[in-house]
Amino acid sequence: MAAASEYDHFADIYQVWTDTAASTTANLAFYVDTYLKTEGPVVELGVGDGRIAVAAAARRRSMIGVDLSQAMLDRCRARAAGAGVLDRLTLLHADFRSFQLDEPADLIALPYHSLGHLVALDDKRRAIAHVFSQLAPGGRFVFDDFFMTPGLMDHMRKVQLRAEYRSATGADTLLWVTSLVDETTQSIRVVTWEDELDAAGMQVARRYRRLSLSWLEPAQARTLLTEAGFAIESCFGDFAGTPFAEGTAHEQIWIARRPA
Template sequence: MEYDRFAEIYGVWTDTAVSAQANLGFYRDAYTSASGVVAELGIGDGRIAIEAARLGRNIVGVDLSPVMLERCRERAREAGVLERLTLLQGDFRGFTLPEPAALISLPYHSLGHLTTLDAKREAVRHVFSQLAPGGRFIFDDFQMTPTRLESFRQVQLRASFPAPDGTERLLWVTSLVDAGAQTMRVVTWEDALDGNGVLQERRYRPLSLSWLTPVQAQALLEDAGFTIEACYGDFSRAPFGEDAPEQVWVARKGTIS
């Protein structure tokens, strides 16, 4: 699983990502205001869930990567909220919640780790099956534009930071994009430099990612039986438009009264 290796740099990755900073409050508030079971799919290191747990919310977290789940466990323990989390190792398409949920979230473009439309369809249908009547599914995806695709193709120095062993680390990223297939291979590499700036080691950590068009996202939700409540263009709930940075979908199992 790609995230088993990516886990080591996940904290630096999210600390330096504009969209990760932007989505935190949106999801945290959705978790704390839901009444009933809340589950986060792809809980990762618990970046969002732990913030909600600090406010008293119990969360079920699902993730395929045992290394990410262990990182989440450690961070929750340090925050003193481990007892508020139930962590399950499983796939977006095959998890079983202890009871039907009031809210299931899939934050931070993570549905895109399933790289075919069929796999995404299976996941969205499975989410529907795990919700209580009236329950909500909230997820976000990139709103991909030619300009955004071009920026993914650029090489970017993402962060410079000291490692625990005293070496300086540089984290770089670029992406190999297949615009037709709506997929990309995000390639990160981490350079370890000694005190003279000489490269000691380089580690690559690739991730497979993909995106949906808004039309595809709407069709997947409706096909699964969801009623669409909203599609926002960002995490401040601005209306969705062609130039919006994100697609933020809020869907309900059942009709909206």
């Protein structure tokens, strides 16, 4: 049985979160396209609410989704059922570091900075080595991570009004976010809060949530991939496929292959 996940307490606002995020349109198109171009079994680690996997399934791509959060998997199942593609999804309640596939995959993807939920470098190392073990020879591992810059740190540390919406119970709600960013440990503590307002605009409730994140420096990502046995095919600096360059990159997007 997989352990409980921080995302069990985040699942009900996840869609508002992704609908209002800067990079979700570009990363959605990139990953769906990558899944559709792959011939054999495709796995999305940290499948979440199926934002990407269900879009791929709607284009006839069968998918295996792995997630540690039962609440996120429940949302994924509901989303797939709503889109009429539940039969194309196999969902596994498991950890990045220990999921077991029935057959080796041709593609394992880990979208949307999700490797960063493993904060310790050693856990990332274990996850990458485990991904390698679950790939067919010649299979690919694709993931993205933050490319952390002073500008991105400043942005994350600001208090931002993320969304204004009606909650599931119909409450007028403001969603706020800020982050504690620790350069020494390369870790990020995301803190969100929702304010529920009455008809006069007075706050009637506030709920806080927190998520643990982290980032790799590009040299660390390269080392972890190489140590695990991967051959690195590409590193992009954005989801349009621009080659990674320190001066211009917005993300680090790694394409690595298990040698045939």
